Amino acid sequence: MEWLNSMFPNVEKLWPYIVKSLNETLIMVSISGVFAAALGVPLGIVLAVTKKGELLSFPPLYSILSKIVNTVRSIPFVILIASIPWLVRAIVGTTIGMKGAIVPLIIACIPFMAKQTELALQSIDKGVIEAYRAMGFSEIAIIFKVMLKEGFSAIIQAVTIMLVGLISYSAVAGSVGGGGLGDFAIRYGYGQNKTDVMFLTIVIMLVMVFFVQWVGDSLSKLVSHR
Amino acid sequence: MGIIELKNIVKTFPSEKVGEGVHAVRDVSLTIEEGDIFGIIGYSGAGKSTLVRCINLLEKPTSGEVIVEGKNITAYSEVELRAVRRRMGMIFQHFNLLNSANVFENIAAPLKNQGRISGKEIRERVEEMLRLTGLEDKARAYPSQLSGGQKQRVAIARALVGRPRILLCDEATSALDPNTTTQIIELLRSLQEKLKLTVVMITHQMEVVKSICNKVAVMEEGKVIEEGSLVEVFSEPKSSITKEFREKTLYRKEAIALAEKNKRNLYELTFIGEKANDPAIMDLVRNYPVEVSILFGNIEILSGVPFGTLTIDMKGEGKDILDAVAYLKSREIKVEELGGHKIEERKEERREEDKIWNG
Numbered sequence: 001m002e003w004l005n006s007m008f009p010n011v012e013k014l015w016p017y018i019v020k021s022l023n024e025t026l027i028m029v030s031i032s033g034v035f036a037a038a039l040g041v042p043l044g045i046v047l048a049v050t051k052k053g054e055l056l057s058f059p060p061l062y063s064i065l066s067k068i069v070n071t072v073r074s075i076p077f078v079i080l081i082a083s084i085p086w087l088v089r090a091i092v093g094t095t096i097g098m099k100g101a102i103v104p105l106i107i108a109c110i111p112f113m114a115k116q117t118e119l120a121l122q123s124i125d126k127g128v129i130e131a132y133r134a135m136g137f138s139e140i141a142i143i144f145k146v147m148l149k150e151g152f153s154a155i156i157q158a159v160t161i162m163l164v165g166l167i168s169y170s171a172v173a174g175s176v177g178g179g180g181l182g183d184f185a186i187r188y189g190y191g192q193n194k195t196d197v198m199f200l201t202i203v204i205m206l207v208m209v210f211f212v213q214w215v216g217d218s219l220s221k222l223v224s225h226r
Numbered sequence: 227m228g229i230i231e232l233k234n235i236v237k238t239f240p241s242e243k244v245g246e247g248v249h250a251v252r253d254v255s256l257t258i259e260e261g262d263i264f265g266i267i268g269y270s271g272a273g274k275s276t277l278v279r280c281i282n283l284l285e286k287p288t289s290g291e292v293i294v295e296g297k298n299i300t301a302y303s304e305v306e307l308r309a310v311r312r313r314m315g316m317i318f319q320h321f322n323l324l325n326s327a328n329v330f331e332n333i334a335a336p337l338k339n340q341g342r343i344s345g346k347e348i349r350e351r352v353e354e355m356l357r358l359t360g361l362e363d364k365a366r367a368y369p370s371q372l373s374g375g376q377k378q379r380v381a382i383a384r385a386l387v388g389r390p391r392i393l394l395c396d397e398a399t400s401a402l403d404p405n406t407t408t409q410i411i412e413l414l415r416s417l418q419e420k421l422k423l424t425v426v427m428i429t430h431q432m433e434v435v436k437s438i439c440n441k442v443a444v445m446e447e448g449k450v451i452e453e454g455s456l457v458e459v460f461s462e463p464k465s466s467i468t469k470e471f472r473e474k475t476l477y478r479k480e481a482i483a484l485a486e487k488n489k490r491n492l493y494e495l496t497f498i499g500e501k502a503n504d505p506a507i508m509d510l511v512r513n514y515p516v517e518v519s520i521l522f523g524n525i526e527i528l529s530g531v532p533f534g535t536l537t538i539d540m541k542g543e544g545k546d547i548l549d550a551v552a553y554l555k556s557r558e559i560k561v562e563e564l565g566g567h568k569i570e571e572r573k574e575e576r577r578e579e580d581k582i583w584n585g
Contacts, residue, residue, distance in 0.1 A: 131322035131381075134282055135336045135388070136311035145335070149326050225326055225368040 008196040014188060018197075021174075021184035022204060024098055028170045028180055032102050033163050036109030040162075041155060043069070043110065044117020045143060051122075055129065055139050055147075069111040077108050077169050081176055101178025105169055109162055116158030120151045153224035160216025164209050171205070181205060227296065228257035229392065229424050230281055235290035237276050250276040251287070252448040258441075260391075263418060263425045265439035265456075267432065269467060273448040274428045278394050281426065282314050283307050295391070312340065315385030319397035321377040323369045323384075329356075330365040333383045340388070355383035358417060375406035382413065386421060393418075395427045399434055407431075411438050432471040436460075440529040444468055456528040461498055461560065481521060481537045482564050492521065493551065495536045496560035502532035506557050514550045516542035537564070 005012060043065065049055045050062040075083070081104045085095040088103040124147055132146045148155075171182025181201055189198030237251040250273045258264045266274045279285040280292060283299060292300050299310050323332050333355055337348045356362050359379040369377055378398060385393060395414070399407040415438055418425050429435060435442050436456065444452040444465045451465045463469045485492040497504070502525060511518055522537040540547050554561050 125320070125322065127318055127320050127322040128324065130284060131316065131318060132335075134284055134311055134314075134316040134394075135339065135384075136308040137339055138308060141339055145339070146324065150324060152326065223326060225328075226370050 008200060010188070010194045010197050011200055014194075014197060017184060017188070018200070018204075021179065021181045024178075025167070025170050025174070025180035025182075025208075028098055028101055028105060028173065028178065029163065029166045032105035032109060032170075033159070033166055035102075035106045036113050036162060036166070037159050039106070040110040040113025041117050043114035045121065045147075047114060047118040048121035048147070049139075049143060051118075055142060065114075069114050072107065073111040073115065075108075077104070077172055078176075080104055080108055081173060096177045098179050101170070101173035101176075101180075105166060105173055108169060109166060112165065113158065113162050116161065117151075117155055120154030120158055121147050123154065124150045153220045153226075156216060156220040156223065160213060160220070163212045163216070167205060167208055167212070229260040229262075229295055230256075230258040230426070231291075231293040232256045232277070232280065233291040233293065235277065235280050235292070236288045237273075237280060237285055238288045249448050251280065253290075254445075254448075254450050256443055256450065256453070258424060258426060260424050261422070262441055263415075263427065263439045265427045265429065265435035265442040266445060267429055267435050267442060267467060268445035269430055272445040274445045275396055277445070278396055278426060278428045281392075281394060282311050282316065312336070312388050313390050314392040314394060315382075315388070315390040316394040316396065317378065317381045317385050317398045319400045321369070321374075321381045321401075323377055323380055325369050328366050328368050329361060329372075329380050332369070332380055333387050336384060336388045351387055352383075355387045358386075358420070359383045359413065373406075374402050375409055378402065378406075378410050379413065382410075382417070386417065386423075389421070391422070391424060393423050393425045395425065395429075397429055398427070399431065400429065407434065408437075414438060432467070436526065436528060457498055457531045457533060460528060460533060461496060484521070485539075485564055490539050491547070492564040493538050493540060494562045494564055495538065495554060496562070497532075497534040497536070498560075499531050501558055502534035504557065504559075506554060506559055507536070507538070509557075510550055510553060514542070514553065515546050516540045516550050 011018070047062060047065055047069070050058040050065070052059045052062065072080075081101075084104060084107065087107075088095045088100055091103050092099045094100050128150065129142060129146060132142050137145065170178070170180050171185070174180040174182030174184070174186070177183070181204060185198055185201040188194050189201055233255050235251050235254045236249075238246070239248040239250055241247045252273075254273075254277060256264075266277065268274045276285055280287050280290075281294070283292065283302070287300065290300070291298055294310065294314075299307065302310065324335070327335070330352055333352045334348050337343050337351060352365075353362075356365055359382055361376065361379050361383065364372065364376060364380075369380070372380065381398075393414075398414075399410050402410060411434060414425065417423065427434065427439060439456055441454065442452075442456055442459050443450045444459065444467055446465055446467070452459050452463075452468060459468055460471075463471070481492050481494070484490075495506075497506070507518060507520075510516070517540070519539045519541075520536060521539055523535070525532055525534040527533070540550060542550070551561050
């Protein structure tokens with residue numbers, strides 16, 4: 001312990017803050033992750049099936065949705081946060097703290113999730129879909145019993161990538177007043193030039209990312225049967 | 227009236243590059259009778275896959291009528307078509323199984339989708355199909371653990387579990403090795419008999435048509451250019467694909483090369499049905515002063531009918547050879563001359579000889 005204390009002189013004193021920040025990050029990532037997946041996956045399904053030549057081909061809708069998705073996707077996250085305080089206030093009543101950070105996080109992740117879902121469903125063999133049409137399956141039945149079933153493993157992977165991205169975005173959100181580990185690292189590690197605190201924050205984030213990736217990969221493997 | 231009737235089917239795909247679009251099927255009419263194993267053969271791009279998809283209306287014909295079991299289904303709504311499709315099984319070149327579901331789940335899928343079938347009945351019917359296709363021990367396996375032949379068996383079980391009367395096969399054996407192809411063909415043949423199926427087989431493999439079909443239509447550039455019983459089509463090949471097949475199985479190229487090299491005249495004799503058992507060559511040698519040597523011989527059974535071919539070399543006087551050919555023809559054997567000395571030239575020689583004789 002003595003040795004650890006000499007290596008990380010500031011950690012013991014700041015420990016309560018570290019725990020609090022970690023908590024905030026976990027809450028931000030999980031709440032935004034759930035909402036982004038819950039809204040992004042259905043949007044991705046709509047994109048995948050309305051594309052020209054696909055199951056429910058409807059190019060006008062596809063074109064509008066994919067343009068919106070691409071536009072939001074191409075706005076850098078820092079600028080997205082700074083550009084929508086009016087929207088954030090309208091939804092959660094405040095623009096600061098975790099509450100204020102979660103809305104931009106969700107908005108940034110939905111298009112990513114939608115695009116990844118679209119790609120996951122697009123990569124399903126068209127022959128399989130045709131086979132189920134030939135068996136007399138309705139389009140809705142094909143979406144749920146064929147496309148989502150076959151694409152489930154790829155969607156889990158997409159959620160995993162999104163969560164890893166969310167961890168990094170949440171740090172950015174923290175730096176503009178959202179709290180969490182990013183906020184903590186900037187305030188103490190960078191602002192007060194405490195290298196040990198900075199280093200510890202990085203380690204915590206790495207552990208989070210590796211854990212998320214490991215869980216995602218295992219789940220995806222479990223359902224893929226390839 | 228046939229169980230499936232296609233009347234003047236035209237399918238044109240709109241294309242941005244080609245102004246008038248791509249004509250996949252051009253005015254095809256076919257009648258498929260109940261109990262037929264009907265082969266549709268052609269090179270890739272001939273339009274046969276599009277044509278078979280017009281039968282269950284996965285592709286809507288640009289014009290023409292599809293009549294299945296006496297009902298014109300061309301104008302059916304999507305909901306009505308689903309009911310029709312449940313009564314038609316379909317299998318594919320690449321099997322098209324759900325990779326995320328095991329064999330049992332794959333086969334059960336069409337039954338589950340129909341609703342109103344109890345879990346117990348589903349289990350019984352899937353198990354029955356597993357038995358019929360020889361997959362009893364694979365029920366819990368996933369497609370990635372199966373060989374190509376086993377995957378196609380699963381696909382066949384899935385296609386037939388709903389007890390359809392019609393089975394459509396789209397290049398069902400094209401991704402399989404020759405041994406597995408034979409096994410799948412045997413399986414299809416036995417299932418066709420047991421379950422009283424009408425089978426439509428799309429393929430580019432002549433061997434497949436020859437070994438299982440009783441009728442065949444040959445497609446080229448979107449049109450049916452030959453149609454009839456297997457024996458009819460192979461005894462009078464008109465299209466390049468049937469001719470090529472005959473050349474392959476009859477060593478015809480080799481025979482022609484040999485004839486030209488040795489300036490000999492070779493004859494290809496075709497015996498169909500009972501004729502294949504006639505001792506025609508023996509009678510020929512007994513009654514005519516010609517020497518006959520046999521170069522190649524082959525006999526195939528095409529939907530139960532013996533179909534024999536024999537390539538022979540005849541030596542002798544021109545007149546005698548002509549008489550011998552006439553004799554063979556009189557015994558209803560098809561005689562075709564291959565390369566070398568032509569019959570026309572022989573006729574000239576014969577006239578010369580006649581002059582001498584008469585002179």
